[in-house]
Each structure stands twice: as structure tokens, then as C-alpha cells.
Amino acid sequence: MLSFENDYSSTACPQIVQRMTQIQDEQYPGYGQDDYCTMAAQKIRKACDDPTCDVWFLVGGTQTNQTVIDSIAPQYTGVVCPDSAHINVHEAGAIEATGHKVLPMPQQDGKIGAAQLDDYCERFTADANHAHMVRPGMVYVSQPTEYGTVYTREELAALAQVAHDHGMPLFIDGARLGYALTSDGNDANLDDIARIADVFTIGGTKVGAMFGEAVVFTRGNTPANFTALVKLHGALLAKGWLLGLQFDTLFTDDLYLKLARRANQEADRIRQALLEKGYDVAFVSQTNQIFITVTTAQAEELQSKVRLGFMEAVDADHVMLRICTSWATTDDQVDQLIALL
Amino acid sequence: MLSFENDYSSTACPQIVQRMTQIQDEQYPGYGQDDYCTMAAQKIRKACDDPTCDVWFLVGGTQTNQTVIDSIAPQYTGVVCPDSAHINVHEAGAIEATGHKVLPMPQQDGKIGAAQLDDYCERFTADANHAHMVRPGMVYVSQPTEYGTVYTREELAALAQVAHDHGMPLFIDGARLGYALTSDGNDANLDDIARIADVFTIGGTKVGAMFGEAVVFTRGNTPANFTALVKLHGALLAKGWLLGLQFDTLFTDDLYLKLARRANQEADRIRQALLEKGYDVAFVSQTNQIFITVTTAQAEELQSKVRLGFMEAVDADHVMLRICTSWATTDDQVDQLIALL
Amino acid sequence: MLSFENDYSSTACPQIVQRMTQIQDEQYPGYGQDDYCTMAAQKIRKACDDPTCDVWFLVGGTQTNQTVIDSIAPQYTGVVCPDSAHINVHEAGAIEATGHKVLPMPQQDGKIGAAQLDDYCERFTADANHAHMVRPGMVYVSQPTEYGTVYTREELAALAQVAHDHGMPLFIDGARLGYALTSDGNDANLDDIARIADVFTIGGTKVGAMFGEAVVFTRGNTPANFTALVKLHGALLAKGWLLGLQFDTLFTDDLYLKLARRANQEADRIRQALLEKGYDVAFVSQTNQIFITVTTAQAEELQSKVRLGFMEAVDADHVMLRICTSWATTDDQVDQLIALL
Amino acid sequence: MLSFENDYSSTACPQIVQRMTQIQDEQYPGYGQDDYCTMAAQKIRKACDDPTCDVWFLVGGTQTNQTVIDSIAPQYTGVVCPDSAHINVHEAGAIEATGHKVLPMPQQDGKIGAAQLDDYCERFTADANHAHMVRPGMVYVSQPTEYGTVYTREELAALAQVAHDHGMPLFIDGARLGYALTSDGNDANLDDIARIADVFTIGGTKVGAMFGEAVVFTRGNTPANFTALVKLHGALLAKGWLLGLQFDTLFTDDLYLKLARRANQEADRIRQALLEKGYDVAFVSQTNQIFITVTTAQAEELQSKVRLGFMEAVDADHVMLRICTSWATTDDQVDQLIALL
Structure with missing residues (x-):
């Protein structure tokens, strides 16, 4: 039907499937230590116009959100997000399973605004009981949102500014990032995302790959010992070159x-x-x-x-x-x- | 001032302080294995008019909520409560720290209603994506509520009925239970609470004791190996008789x-x-x-x-x-x- | 070199790569609800000679161990294993990250023995302080072991018997199961494994697949709401048919x-x-x-x-x-x- | 008998019980914001001969170990200790419940040695697979040990040196610290402990108090938002002055x-x-x-x-x-x- x-619901774009068939006779080092991962990371850095970006490859979206959030948010903090956020509604409690409260804010068209975020943080700080409350520790938004809408560059920059003013990193979940980057009227390009976010993802699963999410840490934001963090979250793929190969393909010729x-x-x-x-x-x-x-x-x-x-x-x-x-x-x-x- | x-903000009622001074020369077995705990549990069972109640003594409220909820709720579930609930607002993420999402519902005068709860659960079950969502696994209300209001016996019984219909236990947090039991017009007495709830607490800290919360499991609801569960949550007091002595005092002559x-x-x-x-x-x-x-x-x-x-x-x-x-x-x-x- | x-270090056997290329134009339901998963599970049940086995497909080994152990072991328990076990040494703390202590026992040639296990459990039970200790809650062994050795059918059956006598399930990690099943002198065939274990895995990653571990629950041992449990552990692959297709291929013609x-x-x-x-x-x-x-x-x-x-x-x-x-x-x-x- | x-097994020394009876008519601010806590902390700082020490008061030992370790150890690390350590054997998995592996080392007379610790860390670092292993993240010893033996000042200083060389803090669990400080031949006085440890505890429960453990962070080692961390571990006593009063008493006239x-x-x-x-x-x-x-x-x-x-x-x-x-x-x-x- x-x-x-x-x-x-489709396996992968032909270019990826074809390359998969061409590497059968080779042997590769495991866990992302292969050349394809290196090349793919290099191409993503170039597409981000930032040679300092640090790029990692994980398999799935919930896994990636769980690993990134738990690695970035101090343990006594929660993650602020629109109440429609995937992490709040459709990840079966994967974030709370790592000990972090999700702090949902009312969304409009799937978005939260900088002033709204600032107000939330100000009220937290002003509350006499705030040591007994969950401190907002990071901000999560997705681009595009759960409702397919797109933040403008200015909106994202303003969110980042407020987040940083309150000592929080901004995480942009780009499980469908390609669809935002190429939508009519979008003005937040990949290099803008890389300039604005502290960490963001470039989704492969929903944009041409069999599977795979690239995690990009900007400005030296990679958590210490992130390999071990990925491993302990069960998110380290043995045959990491399968991820590298796919993202290398996706970031060749603007595919x-x-x-x-x-x-x-x-x-x-x-x-x-x-x-x-x-x-x-x-x-x-x-x-x-x-x-x-x-x-x-x-x-x-x-x-x-x-x-x-x-x-x-x-x-x-x-x-x-x-x-x-x-x-x-x-x-x-x-x-x-x-x-x- | x-x-x-x-x-x-006051230490304890005179009767408790006095008895503390009278047991200085005795030695007691630790961890609640003493006679005071046994006597206090017996008196509480009598006050509940239910000889099958299982009574435990912990030190503080957040600790107790954390231990009870994490022990009762299946790990893939969250705990439904009014959005004003202490566990949602003022426990610094202690529930999420054990891996459980708090599922807040809009409150009215600090309460949630049975029909509202039923609707919430029905919508969860009807949602095509519910395997990707956090399943409601238990219901938490406090008596009195955070706003000092009191559920009627009928309201509590209706909540319990809906909870049970959906396979969930009802936990009544009674950190201030005494104030509800003795308020004008209250019709939910201690024996009613014991008949309705699957587990509830009788707060000492705020009602005459130095510290201490009695946890009452009804109808055989005690989790297996609850001593170990209390211990692993850091909630097992070495000198358990201090808790037993206080509750024994509070449940003597209706104090x-x-x-x-x-x-x-x-x-x-x-x-x-x-x-x-x-x-x-x-x-x-x-x-x-x-x-x-x-x-x-x-x-x-x-x-x-x-x-x-x-x-x-x-x-x-x-x-x-x-x-x-x-x-x-x-x-x-x-x-x-x-x-x- | x-x-x-x-x-x-190799991508996948040619049969799997070839089939990957043949399904490009089809659309499939996600999260394992596709026909390939159904067919693969059916073939595995047949190979196990047990129509009641419940088969699930996850991506990686650590992820699978983490998900299975956290879903099966009561939260107040630890998992007993040889001290050389992968979960004890090489999973970066993935098991402890879910709150469970790993309880290592001295191994010989990578194995533990039934009498040794029984002695361990008996000493636990006899210890006056055991409520303050971590209760052994399940048994984990791998077949073959970390050192490539193979348990005999009798050894596995004896371990299962002791485990069951102490109320524990036996989990056999078969990340390399194929190599055990086909080793000279092996007498524990797949149907034996299915009769003996409460849950076991059939590793794909190291035996011909690109990735994938089949989890087999026997005798109705599947945890309630296992889909949600897989999801909250970040282990639910969106394009589940990629797993189904691979295991369907591996279990066709004894591949x-x-x-x-x-x-x-x-x-x-x-x-x-x-x-x-x-x-x-x-x-x-x-x-x-x-x-x-x-x-x-x-x-x-x-x-x-x-x-x-x-x-x-x-x-x-x-x-x-x-x-x-x-x-x-x-x-x-x-x-x-x-x-x- | x-x-x-x-x-x-005894309630508390007479001096403490007596003072408890003398404060019945006063009201105090909660959660350790009272004058007794301030005074007690001041006296402990003086006894440590270090005005920069940061002193907190918690109720019980397991709770304190759990809160301190989970707050200090990076989430991807374990805590190194003697295999006889309380946290390894008798805390029902309270440390693992927070996600940290306990890394036991063979003990001698309840102790581990600096060279042994160094060797452990060196082998970890040298292991080609160490990103897949649990990194030693802090060192835990108790003074006196579980077997009543006492580390010399030199032994503790050497442990601290090795710990620091490997980027780890040293935590000394002093649940029975008084008995070490006053044992014949002991040469590690309280000020030495404060100079050597990054964090240590002064146990009250076993040395004259009804309950209570003082946590002392040295050299600015207090974790950010420690109040919230204490709260989320269920370890924040509402009537904190009960702890302050007891430690104020214990640290008056060398009691x-x-x-x-x-x-x-x-x-x-x-x-x-x-x-x-x-x-x-x-x-x-x-x-x-x-x-x-x-x-x-x-x-x-x-x-x-x-x-x-x-x-x-x-x-x-x-x-x-x-x-x-x-x-x-x-x-x-x-x-x-x-x-x-």
C-alpha cells in the first residue's frame, strides 16, 4: 500500500547501498577508528566551516539524545525543552533513565522562544526554594521541530544567548536536519548551526542513510572520555566504519x-x-x-x-x-x- | 522573631524528647530490629484497624518518596501526580534520579480527580505510539495536598479504583497526614486510608517527631527484599529504635x-x-x-x-x-x- | 596488513550484503514490526526446536547485555558472572550504569562451575548481614567464553539448575554463539541452549552479519513491556527490518x-x-x-x-x-x- | 544480655541527649541553615586547622558515601577501594545504584598501598582497551579500616599523592574516625587528614552521636550545587540543627x-x-x-x-x-x- x-521506511539511498557492496573484502579497525569515520568527520567539519568541530557517529536518535544529554548536563540538572520535544514525549523515559528530569516548557508551533526561556530561568533563580528544585542545566530544541517547523537563525542565536547567559549549553537535535537546511525560507545553514549550538546532531536515519546520527561538538565542548561515555550508554557500534561510510557518502557532492x-x-x-x-x-x-x-x-x-x-x-x-x-x-x-x- | x-522548625514534642532521655543506658539491635519498632508497628496496625499492614520507618520525606516509588513502580513506568506534587516540584529530581519520569497532571486545589486520571490512562493506552512513551505505573497524591486541602474518602477511593483498573498502585504521601486526619469535615480516617491506599506514609517530621516517616504497605504490597531496597537508597537508619520510639510515642494515647x-x-x-x-x-x-x-x-x-x-x-x-x-x-x-x- | x-573487522557475508541491495525500493514498518523480523524469529524458533521462544533483535552486544540484564534482574540484585566476563571487564560500566552490581566469581578457562555458584549463593544466604549485601539476582555466562572455551551441555544444565534453585534466571551471552555451536566436541546445540537458558543471545555482529544480536527469551521469560524497555535503553532500531533481514539470511540453509x-x-x-x-x-x-x-x-x-x-x-x-x-x-x-x- | x-547500639552520649532537651522551645530554620550547623562547622574547621574546609552534615554512613561518591566521581568512572571496603561489601549496592562501578583491590589488613594503587592505574592506562573499561575515578579508603587497623600519615599521604598523580581525589571514610585519631601509635591527626584528603567524613553515629556524619571538603573541592545533590540523593535532613547541635557538642572540649x-x-x-x-x-x-x-x-x-x-x-x-x-x-x-x- x-x-x-x-x-x-526505506532502507537507504542507492549511493550508500552501492558503497556497502564495494567494501566486502576489506578489514577495518573497529569502534570508529577507521578511515571512513575520519574522512566523514573531515567532510562534516568542512560543511560546518569549522575545522575545530569534533564529530562522532552513533546509531539511533534516542540513543544519541540519551548519550549526549547525560554526558553534557550536570547530574543535578534537568534539560529544558518544548513540551512537544521527542525527549519529553516519545523516548519512553530514556532521559529520565539516566537520572535527568526533562523540564518541558509550553511550545508554540513546536518551538520555544528566547524570552520565554529567560523568564523560566529567572524564575528558577529567584525562587527561594530553588536548591530543592531541578536546575535547568541544558537546553534542547530540534531543528526542524516535531511539527516540521523551522527556527530562524536569529531565533536559534537568541536561544543560545539566553542559554549561555544562564550557564547552559544549547543542544540542537537534528534528526531531520537536512529537511530544515533545505526548506524554503530557511536562513540557518549548517555553518550557522555550528556557530550557534554547543552540540548538535545531523540525522542520517531519516535522510538517506540506513542508520546513523552524527554528533557534532563545537568549540571544544566534547565531554571528557566521550568514547567511554558512548560505550557505557550501549551506543558504541563495533563496525563503526558502517557509520563513517554512510556519512562520507552523504557529505560527498552535497548528497x-x-x-x-x-x-x-x-x-x-x-x-x-x-x-x-x-x-x-x-x-x-x-x-x-x-x-x-x-x-x-x-x-x-x-x-x-x-x-x-x-x-x-x-x-x-x-x-x-x-x-x-x-x-x-x-x-x-x-x-x-x-x-x- | x-x-x-x-x-x-521545632525539635519534637516533649513526650518524645523525654523518652529519648530515658533510654540512654540501654543497648538495642540496629536497623529496626528492636522492640520499639515492633511495638510502634503494632500500634500503627491497630490504628489502621488492619493487622496485615506492614510498617517500616525511614528518616525523611524525600528519601521515603524516592525509596517507595523506585521500589513499587516498574522500571519502565512513570509516576502520575498533580503538577503541584512535592515529587514534581521540590525534591530536586530525586525521583528522576532513580530513573522514573514524573508524569504531572493539572491540579485543582492541589488535587487530581478520578475521571481525569482515567482519561489520562485511556489516552495513553489508545495512543498508537504508546510503546515509545512513558507508561503510567503508579499514582501519587498527598493527603493533605501541597495546598493544605483534603481529599474526601470518596475521592481517594475513586482514585484507587481507577488506578487499580489500570494496574497501578496508589501511593498516598502523608507527610502531614495528621493534619488531614484531624481537620474539620475530614471523612477519610486512618483506617480508610489503609483500606484505600496500596502504600501510604504517616509523617512524623512535621507532626511532633524529631524526624521519621512511617511507611505502611497494605494488602501484602511490600516489595520483595525491601530492607535491601531501603539500604541501597541510603535510607536505612543504623539506630532504628530512634524511629520506633518516636512512633510508639506518637501512637500512644492518640498523641x-x-x-x-x-x-x-x-x-x-x-x-x-x-x-x-x-x-x-x-x-x-x-x-x-x-x-x-x-x-x-x-x-x-x-x-x-x-x-x-x-x-x-x-x-x-x-x-x-x-x-x-x-x-x-x-x-x-x-x-x-x-x-x- | x-x-x-x-x-x-569485515562488513558482512555476501548473502547479507546482496539482500540489502535487493530491498531498496520497498517501504517497511519500523521498530521490528516488519515481515523480515517475523520470518527471522520464526526460523530461530525452529532452529531452537521451541515454538514458544520469544525473539527480539537489537544492534550491539553491550547494548543487549545492558538491556537484558537491567530488564531481568530485580533492582536490588547483582549479576553473577566469571570475573573475566565481558560485562565485568569490557563494557565501560554499562551494567553498573543501570544500577546493578556485577558480582564476579573466579573463573577457570573463562568458566564458572555449578558447585562454585551454589557455594557462592549458599554463603550469601547464610551471611547474617545479607540484607546489607548485594543479592545475586541472575547468572551470566558466555558461550563460548571470553577465552574461546566452550561449556558442555551438562555444565550449562548444572549452572541453570543451581541458578533456578536460588531463584535466579540464567542468561547465556552468545555474542559468538555460532563458534561454540560448531566447535569440535561441542555437545550443547541450539535446542539445548534454548532448553537450558532463560534468556540467551545469538550474536550476528561477529558471525556474518553487519550488526545485530538476537535475544531469545524462553519459557515465557520475556519481561513485561519489553519494547519500552528496549526503547528506554536507547536500543530500539528504527529500521528494524535491517536486523530481521540479516537474521533471516543467517538462519536460512544453516548459513x-x-x-x-x-x-x-x-x-x-x-x-x-x-x-x-x-x-x-x-x-x-x-x-x-x-x-x-x-x-x-x-x-x-x-x-x-x-x-x-x-x-x-x-x-x-x-x-x-x-x-x-x-x-x-x-x-x-x-x-x-x-x-x- | x-x-x-x-x-x-547506644543512643547518644549524655551531653548530646541533655542538649536535645534544652532546645525544645526554640524554632530553627531548616536544612542546615541554622546557627548550630554554623557553629559546628566552625569548630570542625578549627579542629582541622584549616579555615577553608567546607563542612556539611548528613544522617547516615551509606547515604553519605553514596552522595559523596556520586557527586565527586565523574560518571564514566569507578571508585577504587580495598575489596573489604564497606562500599564494596555492605552497602547493598548503593554505589552501583548511582551508576558507578566499585573497583575493589586486594586488601591487606583492610588497607591498600600506594604502590599497589599506582600499579593498578598504570595498568589501566597502558591497556589498549581502556576506553572500554571502567576508569578509576576516585579512591576510597576508610580510617580506621573495616578491620580496625589504622593507616599511618605517611601511608595516607602516599595514597593521596598517587591518586592526585592520576587525577583522582582521595576520599577517606571516617565513620569511626575518632577511634583512629585516638588509637595508640596513631600519627595521622585530624589536621593531617584534612591536609591529605580531598574529602573525608567524621562519623558521629558510632562515636557518641545519635546519628550524623560530617562531610568535610578540603581545598575548595565542594561539588557545585551540593545542596541539590544532597537533596536528590534523599539525604537532606529537614531539621538540620539536630545534626549541628550534635557535632557542636562533640567538638566542644574535645568530647x-x-x-x-x-x-x-x-x-x-x-x-x-x-x-x-x-x-x-x-x-x-x-x-x-x-x-x-x-x-x-x-x-x-x-x-x-x-x-x-x-x-x-x-x-x-x-x-x-x-x-x-x-x-x-x-x-x-x-x-x-x-x-x-
Whole structure:
């Protein structure tokens, strides 16, 4: 059945699969000590326009968030984030499992704002009982957000400024970063992200790779003994070259951006069709996720013909669905979907 | 300076201090294996009208919540509570430090309701992604609540019913339980609490003891190897008889209730005076805590003469203060306070 | 350079790489809900001769040990194992990071014995202070062991019996299970393992797969809500079909055993050559790992020509090296190595 | 029955009990913000001859070890200690519960040596796989040791030197520190301890107090936000003045040392009698603990008349018992015991 359910339902882009077949007869050192990891890190540093970035490769998103947050946040602190954040809602308590409270703030279109963050921190500091409360210790946002919206460069810079003013690092979860970088009107490019964030990720799983998340620490922010930290979180892949090879491929000839841009363009076509047909489209999103509110009856009919993501029951009669394109979405699939709408 | 800041600013009731002086020449087995603990547990079982209750004695409130919750909640679950709950706001992340997410629900007057809880659980179960979310694993409420309000027996029974329907135990934090048991109009007596809760505490620290919280597991709910669990949470007092002696004293001749009732009566006098003088008194509370909203100027003047608890800034011009009586509050102190109002 | 450093330096067997290239145009449900996972689990159940086995697929070994142990061992318990166990020595504290003490016992040839285990448990139970000690809560052994030796079926059955007598499950870490199953003289076949263990793993990473460990729970031992447990340990792969596809391939036409047997045969050739040339070969191992003790000078010379694993300095003048074959080792590589010895 | 079972079977010295009775009518600020805590800390700083020491008061020993170690040791590290250490054997896994591996080293008479420690660390650093191993992150010893023996000043200084050379702090657990400070031949005085250790404790529970352990951080070693760290470990006593009052008392007129010295003198009398009567006394201990090896029959007879600590079965026919004096032991009790021997 036709599926726009998510952006991780296809194996990997052909370039990656092909290279996997070409390295069968070689032997590599394990745990990321291989040349592919070195080359991929070098290419990412170049794409970030910052030769000092420190790049690591992990397998999955929750694993990466758990490892980074637990390694960066002092143990007596929590991690501030939008209440819609993946770490707050969809990681089964992986952050709390490492002892850190998630400190959710009300989101708007999936985002939190710098003034809002500042107010939160100021109120914490002013509270006479704050030694008995969980101190905000780092800030987590994702780019794009859970709702496919994109922070502007100015918004991210302002968040970083407030975070730093309060002694906190800013972590930008880029599980779908490619889709933000290539969305219409985006002005926060990879080098901006690298200048603004203290640590961020470049997601592979949802943008062309089989699996893999690149973790980029900027300005010397790598935690001491990070290899051991990755290992103790169960996140050190034995055959690390599989990660290096994939990111080396994605960061050759701008493949990462090309794959993401295609997905956005396909989403744009769907979005335009939806609007033309009068659908209720939520959020001002320019990335690969589209959220529509339809009646329960409409939802049932649609879902009988195409696999879509179910978000939530809006009220007794309406539900919100997600239409998600990916680097693997074809023109033909989009034509079929539009015909169904 | 006159102080109504909290209910843990006096050492202990005279009866307890006196008995402490009378046991100096004896030697006791450690870790709660002494006769005082046995006697105190027996008296508590009798007061609960349930000979099957299993009673343990720990030192402090946060420690007790941490130990009980981590021992009762399956590791893949969180603990549902009002968002004003002590475990959510004022325990510095002690619950998350054991790996459990706190799952706050909107409170009203410090309480959550059975229908609200049921709805929360139903929505969790209905969510297609719930295997990626934190499952509600137990329910935590306090009696009285953080705002001094009291659940009715019916409200508690309904919460327990919903909790049990969803496979969760109900934990009632009774750090100030005495003040609830003796408040006007309360209809949830100790034997009701014991019939309703799966585990609850009887707070000593704030109701006459130097320190100590009795943990009562009902209906065979004691976790396996609970001594080891207490020990590994750093909560096993070497000289356990100090806890047994105190609870034995508090549960002799209804001392626990007498001490609490006195504090409530003193609070009632203050509450009446506040209302007569036109103060803005928040919450319908009949226990030993009174919350008033005053102007910043009023607050400053009051606090120059009497130590009060500061709750929060309500708006730019108003703050909420807490007036707290205790078992140690004297008529004279209350007279002085009323004269100041 | 020629390398016998380890058994995870090659990408994957050709059959797996080839199938990876054949599924590029398909879309699959995530998180292990796909048909490949279903088929692979079915084939593993058949190979285990037990239709009730419950099979899960995780990515890496440390991750798997961490997830399984933390999910199976009650929180107040530790995990008993040989002191040479991977979880005790080479997982960077991943087990303790989940709150469980590792309880190492003296090993012989990498093994512990049933009588030794029984004695350990009996002494624990008899200790007057045992409520203050870490209770043995599960037993972990690996098959083959860290030193390449193999437990007999009788030895494993005896360990399981003692474990069960003391209320503990037996976990057999089979990160290299194939090499044990196909070693000369082995009498513990996969169906025996499934009958004896409460949970065991079938390692893919070191036996032909790109990555992946199959976790097999027997006799209804799967922990409640194991999907959430996997997720909160950061171990749930989004594209689960990549794991299913690999294990489906490995368990088709006995490929798993064929790959392992080849590695053992190559190791046998090397072992024979070593013995003929008078090398000091440690442990009576019939699997793919060979441990030799050589002088420091010999070691340096060897390592200038072939990459070998360094185990430890035996004394001031001698070191122990590991020669490790894998499913990818070729006759030609072995010939080259033998010529060097 | 006569008891020499342990040194925490009596409530508290009369001076402390008396002062407890004298503060009933006062109100104090909570959580250690009171004047008694301030005064006690000041007296301890003076006794340490170091005005920069930072002093905190916690309730119990395991709680204190857990809080200090988890606050000081980086999360990717373990704590090195003698294998007989309390944290390794008798804290029910409280250290591992915070995620840190305990790294036991073979002890001699309860001690580890500087050269042994250095060798351990050197071997760790030299190990090619050390990123996969648990890094030694701090050193824990107790003074006196679990066997009542005492480190010399030189031994402690050497341990500290090696620890510092390897980037680790030295933590001295002084749960029974008084008994070491006042033992015959001891040359490590309190000011020496303060000069040598990075953090140490002064035990109250076993040396005259009802309960309480003073934690002393030297040279600015206090962890950031230690109040919150204490709170999140469940170790912050509401009525902190109870701790301050006790330590203020113990550090007035050298009471702490006087109480401990008496216990040592009583132990010396017993030790001498034991040696005269030909008992097999283990360890060269000059503190309040005496370990004797007797036949099972002798043990049974002794234990029918006096409560002693049971240590372990030495062999089929012999057991080791512990005779423990305390600040509360009377001449008469010792006379009775000697008569029984």
C-alpha cells in the first residue's frame, strides 16, 4: 500500500547501498577508528566551516539524545525543552533513565522562544526554594521541530544567548536536519548551526542513510572520555566504519542536501494540493512533514488507501494525521496521493 | 522573631524528647530490629484497624518518596501526580534520579480527580505510539495536598479504583497526614486510608517527631527484599529504635492526632481572623497551612515582623504567602500574629 | 596488513550484503514490526526446536547485555558472572550504569562451575548481614567464553539448575554463539541452549552479519513491556527490518553454522601449526580464538607483520596475544599467517 | 544480655541527649541553615586547622558515601577501594545504584598501598582497551579500616599523592574516625587528614552521636550545587540543627576524642586479656574492634553469654567473631566480658 507514514521506511539511498557492496573484502579497525569515520568527520567539519568541530557517529536518535544529554548536563540538572520535544514525549523515559528530569516548557508551533526561556530561568533563580528544585542545566530544541517547523537563525542565536547567559549549553537535535537546511525560507545553514549550538546532531536515519546520527561538538565542548561515555550508554557500534561510510557518502557532492531538498519539494506539491482542495493544514511548515486535521470519516477513508501517520484525536469528530515524505518519495507516489485527496 | 514559616522548625514534642532521655543506658539491635519498632508497628496496625499492614520507618520525606516509588513502580513506568506534587516540584529530581519520569497532571486545589486520571490512562493506552512513551505505573497524591486541602474518602477511593483498573498502585504521601486526619469535615480516617491506599506514609517530621516517616504497605504490597531496597537508597537508619520510639510515642494515647488537631485549631483561629480582616485567602483548606495573597508592600511589612513562607509572585504587585502552624504553635504566638494582621 | 585481530573487522557475508541491495525500493514498518523480523524469529524458533521462544533483535552486544540484564534482574540484585566476563571487564560500566552490581566469581578457562555458584549463593544466604549485601539476582555466562572455551551441555544444565534453585534466571551471552555451536566436541546445540537458558543471545555482529544480536527469551521469560524497555535503553532500531533481514539470511540453509564452522576450521589449522612449532597455546579452546604466550620480542616481530589482539602482559618478558579468525577469514590469509609463525 | 556486638547500639552520649532537651522551645530554620550547623562547622574547621574546609552534615554512613561518591566521581568512572571496603561489601549496592562501578583491590589488613594503587592505574592506562573499561575515578579508603587497623600519615599521604598523580581525589571514610585519631601509635591527626584528603567524613553515629556524619571538603573541592545533590540523593535532613547541635557538642572540649579514647582503652583491656588467655587475635588493631578466631564450639558458648559480631566462617571448624567497644562501654561490662573469656 502507498505509504507516507514516516521518513524512515526505506532502507537507504542507492549511493550508500552501492558503497556497502564495494567494501566486502576489506578489514577495518573497529569502534570508529577507521578511515571512513575520519574522512566523514573531515567532510562534516568542512560543511560546518569549522575545522575545530569534533564529530562522532552513533546509531539511533534516542540513543544519541540519551548519550549526549547525560554526558553534557550536570547530574543535578534537568534539560529544558518544548513540551512537544521527542525527549519529553516519545523516548519512553530514556532521559529520565539516566537520572535527568526533562523540564518541558509550553511550545508554540513546536518551538520555544528566547524570552520565554529567560523568564523560566529567572524564575528558577529567584525562587527561594530553588536548591530543592531541578536546575535547568541544558537546553534542547530540534531543528526542524516535531511539527516540521523551522527556527530562524536569529531565533536559534537568541536561544543560545539566553542559554549561555544562564550557564547552559544549547543542544540542537537534528534528526531531520537536512529537511530544515533545505526548506524554503530557511536562513540557518549548517555553518550557522555550528556557530550557534554547543552540540548538535545531523540525522542520517531519516535522510538517506540506513542508520546513523552524527554528533557534532563545537568549540571544544566534547565531554571528557566521550568514547567511554558512548560505550557505557550501549551506543558504541563495533563496525563503526558502517557509520563513517554512510556519512562520507552523504557529505560527498552535497548528497545530504540534495536528498532532503527532494523530499521537501515533494511535500510542497502535496501541501499545495491540500490547500487547493481546502484541507485544514496545521503549522506553517516548509519541511517534509504535513499535518492535516480531518473528520474521522475522512481519516478512515484516506487510511484505507494510503498509510499515514496518526497524530491525535483533536476532538470527538476530528483527528490530526501526518503526511510525511522522505528522500525516497517518488513523483509517482505523490501523484497517486494527490489523486486520492 | 515570631515564625509561622513552616511546620518543621521545632525539635519534637516533649513526650518524645523525654523518652529519648530515658533510654540512654540501654543497648538495642540496629536497623529496626528492636522492640520499639515492633511495638510502634503494632500500634500503627491497630490504628489502621488492619493487622496485615506492614510498617517500616525511614528518616525523611524525600528519601521515603524516592525509596517507595523506585521500589513499587516498574522500571519502565512513570509516576502520575498533580503538577503541584512535592515529587514534581521540590525534591530536586530525586525521583528522576532513580530513573522514573514524573508524569504531572493539572491540579485543582492541589488535587487530581478520578475521571481525569482515567482519561489520562485511556489516552495513553489508545495512543498508537504508546510503546515509545512513558507508561503510567503508579499514582501519587498527598493527603493533605501541597495546598493544605483534603481529599474526601470518596475521592481517594475513586482514585484507587481507577488506578487499580489500570494496574497501578496508589501511593498516598502523608507527610502531614495528621493534619488531614484531624481537620474539620475530614471523612477519610486512618483506617480508610489503609483500606484505600496500596502504600501510604504517616509523617512524623512535621507532626511532633524529631524526624521519621512511617511507611505502611497494605494488602501484602511490600516489595520483595525491601530492607535491601531501603539500604541501597541510603535510607536505612543504623539506630532504628530512634524511629520506633518516636512512633510508639506518637501512637500512644492518640498523641499523633492530638498534636495535629491543636495545630489545625490554631490555624482556624488565624484563618478566621484573616477572613474577618478581609484578607484574600486561597484554597478551601482546613489544615495547618493558610495561603494568602497580599500586595508586595503588605508582604514586606508582614515579613518584617513575622517569618512566613514565600510561595510565589502572583503578578507584578501581589505575592502569595504561607502561614503555617504546627503541633508546637502556642496560643500566644497566634495572638501575636493576629495582632499583626 | 594481514589481520587476525578480531572477528568484527569485515562488513558482512555476501548473502547479507546482496539482500540489502535487493530491498531498496520497498517501504517497511519500523521498530521490528516488519515481515523480515517475523520470518527471522520464526526460523530461530525452529532452529531452537521451541515454538514458544520469544525473539527480539537489537544492534550491539553491550547494548543487549545492558538491556537484558537491567530488564531481568530485580533492582536490588547483582549479576553473577566469571570475573573475566565481558560485562565485568569490557563494557565501560554499562551494567553498573543501570544500577546493578556485577558480582564476579573466579573463573577457570573463562568458566564458572555449578558447585562454585551454589557455594557462592549458599554463603550469601547464610551471611547474617545479607540484607546489607548485594543479592545475586541472575547468572551470566558466555558461550563460548571470553577465552574461546566452550561449556558442555551438562555444565550449562548444572549452572541453570543451581541458578533456578536460588531463584535466579540464567542468561547465556552468545555474542559468538555460532563458534561454540560448531566447535569440535561441542555437545550443547541450539535446542539445548534454548532448553537450558532463560534468556540467551545469538550474536550476528561477529558471525556474518553487519550488526545485530538476537535475544531469545524462553519459557515465557520475556519481561513485561519489553519494547519500552528496549526503547528506554536507547536500543530500539528504527529500521528494524535491517536486523530481521540479516537474521533471516543467517538462519536460512544453516548459513549461520556454516560461516562459523569455516572460522573454526581455519582456527584449527592455525592452532595445529602453532603447536607443531612449539608455541605456548593457552586454554583448551576449539573455537575461533587462539591465545598464545610469547616473549615481548616475538610479539613485536609478529605484530610488525600481522595485526593481532593484545591481551595482557603476562610478566616482564612475556605477553599474551590473541589470534582470531572469523567467517571472513580465507585459506590464503591463514597460509600467510602460518608462514609467518 | 551483655553486648559487644557493635558500636552503634547506644543512643547518644549524655551531653548530646541533655542538649536535645534544652532546645525544645526554640524554632530553627531548616536544612542546615541554622546557627548550630554554623557553629559546628566552625569548630570542625578549627579542629582541622584549616579555615577553608567546607563542612556539611548528613544522617547516615551509606547515604553519605553514596552522595559523596556520586557527586565527586565523574560518571564514566569507578571508585577504587580495598575489596573489604564497606562500599564494596555492605552497602547493598548503593554505589552501583548511582551508576558507578566499585573497583575493589586486594586488601591487606583492610588497607591498600600506594604502590599497589599506582600499579593498578598504570595498568589501566597502558591497556589498549581502556576506553572500554571502567576508569578509576576516585579512591576510597576508610580510617580506621573495616578491620580496625589504622593507616599511618605517611601511608595516607602516599595514597593521596598517587591518586592526585592520576587525577583522582582521595576520599577517606571516617565513620569511626575518632577511634583512629585516638588509637595508640596513631600519627595521622585530624589536621593531617584534612591536609591529605580531598574529602573525608567524621562519623558521629558510632562515636557518641545519635546519628550524623560530617562531610568535610578540603581545598575548595565542594561539588557545585551540593545542596541539590544532597537533596536528590534523599539525604537532606529537614531539621538540620539536630545534626549541628550534635557535632557542636562533640567538638566542644574535645568530647569527640575523649569518647573515642575511652572505647579504645576498654578495647585494649579486652585485647590484653585475650592475648593472655591465648586467643587467636587477628589484625594488628589498636582501635575499638577486635577480631578473634575461635572454634565453632567456643563461639557458641561465648555467644550464649554475650552478644558478639559474627564475621565469617574461617573453615569448617572455626569462625571469626568481632568484639566491639564503643564510647558507651563501661568498665563493668568489660570486666564481665573478661571474666567470660
